[in-house]
């Protein structure tokens with residue numbers, strides 16, 4: 001997804017994205033940070049930070065003498081993160097609205113990205129660039145979806161939108177970066193291939209009950225929102241009804257948000 005599209009989709013998605021924070025983004029962001037292990041006084045870049053799911057725990061971990069730069073293109077999500085950081089008194093956490101692929105600062109101890117790298121138009125080049133912002137020996141940590149989870153719900157969401165957005169059919173196929181890093185082995189190989197050393201991958205089982213209304217909130221609060229941008233209220237109702245039918249037909253009453261957390265060092 002190009003950065004301008006991501007900015008539009010995720011800013012539009014802000015309230016539904018926030019509705020899933022407590023059940024999804026925050027816990028998994030905490031887990032990513034627990035694997036990246038920022039230490040007191042370290043400098044961290046949190047790439048594609050959203051509302052700060054992993055940036056906030058990182059800011060707590062590095063303490064007042066450390067610093068976290070939390071970057072996202074979707075200004076709408078950053079406001080939420082800024083509010084929370086202020087309430088927690090985290091003066092060491094700076095949120096900035098920017099395409100992280102052009103972020104000009106470097107010398108970080110940790111670069112981390114929670115469910116972000118597969119949005120880059122070129123996941124390999126983008127991630128290599130981010131890893132290049134580390135000091136030698138610094139840690140690069142990313143989380144991705146385990147194959148059996150999101151790969152079920154997203155096609156149902158797309159199929160539900162198609163009758164009202166036939167142009168989705170003609171859109172040039174987007175590279176499915178997620179599928180390249182959706183098993184522990186693939187993620188480990190990819191991290192090594194982009195040039196990291198001492199690579200480790202942890203698997204996190206994470207399943208949530210999925211009531212239909214919650215599933216629709218998830219649709220509107222995730223990248224699936226891009227399928228329905230600009231539709232009228234009537235058209236949205238039709239997509240919602242077809243999405244519910246699709247979930248029922250597939251017997252999908254849980255959201256399998258199983259994740260992989262990979263970490264490696266810049267040589």
Ligand SMILES: C[S@@+](CC[C@H](N)C(=O)[O-])C[C@H]1O[C@@H](n2cnc3c(N)ncnc32)[C@H](O)[C@@H]1O
Nearest residue numbers: 006025048049050053072073074099100114119
């Ligand atoms: C699935 S969300 C994850 C947000 C957050 N890391 C979390 O776990 O809650 C992906 C985020 O990547 C951001 N994003 C995608 N491409 C980006 C880019 N080139 N620069 C900065 N942010 C980007 C989107 O705006 C979105 O907020």
